[in-house]
Amino acid sequence: MNIGVFLDRDGTINEEMGYINHLSRFHILPRAAEAIRLLNKNGLKVVVATNQSGPARGYFPEGLIIELNNKMIDILKEQDARLDGIYYCPHHREAIVPSYRVVCDCRKPKTGLLKKAAQELAIDLSKSYVVGDRFLDIELAHNAGAKGILVLTGYGKGELMYQGNSNPIRPDFVAEDLWEAADWILQDISSHRKGAKKDLK
Numbered sequence: 001m002n003i004g005v006f007l008d009r010d011g012t013i014n015e016e017m018g019y020i021n022h023l024s025r026f027h028i029l030p031r032a033a034e035a036i037r038l039l040n041k042n043g044l045k046v047v048v049a050t051n052q053s054g055p056a057r058g059y060f061p062e063g064l065i066i067e068l069n070n071k072m073i074d075i076l077k078e079q080d081a082r083l084d085g086i087y088y089c090p091h092h093r094e095a096i097v098p099s100y101r102v103v104c105d106c107r108k109p110k111t112g113l114l115k116k117a118a119q120e121l122a123i124d125l126s127k128s129y130v131v132g133d134r135f136l137d138i139e140l141a142h143n144a145g146a147k148g149i150l151v152l153t154g155y156g157k158g159e160l161m162y163q164g165n166s167n168p169i170r171p172d173f174v175a176e177d178l179w180e181a182a183d184w185i186l187q188d189i190s191s192h193r194k195g196a197k198k199d200l201k
Helices: 032-041 062-078 112-121 135-144 156-163 178-200
Strands: 004-007 045-051 085-089 129-132 147-151 173-175
Touching: 004 112, 004 178, 032 045, 032 062, 032 178, 045 112, 062 085, 085 112, 112 135, 129 135, 129 178, 135 147, 147 156, 147 178, 173 178
Parallel strands: 004 045, 004 129, 045 085, 129 147, 147 173
Antiparallel strands: none
């Protein structure tokens, strides 16, 4: 199956802690592993796409991002859940660390991370989904031709309250958490398949 589900990391899979500058501050949200396992079992490709500008701001080395991602993989593995890929952007155009001070195509809501994943993992972005707790994730989905789901974990409730009416780009669905988002995705895919079968009759 060439459908991808692109997940934001902080506030969507794990607790939003600001800039996570130590492994001890990384905590998976309730039902997040269960949600990923559900997507795995239904043959969807689950990919993390996240902005991580901590190194650019001089808060911690880029190696910590890799350590955190490995910890996430291990925690998910313990619960029989897996990720098909992790893609992150460490850049920021106002970075204090010169090597990260670039105007890149990978910082969300730009689509560089998704395009790279789509190429490497054979994903059809037009059939895919983006899930996150920020409206920039919804903008990312729109820019990539995918469907966007806003979760109310992390920054989600505040984003919906204070940007929900002013942002011209609307989420396709608003979910309480990642599990509810995963459940909606599977229902949406199922309804499209049923519609396609009817068209063939």
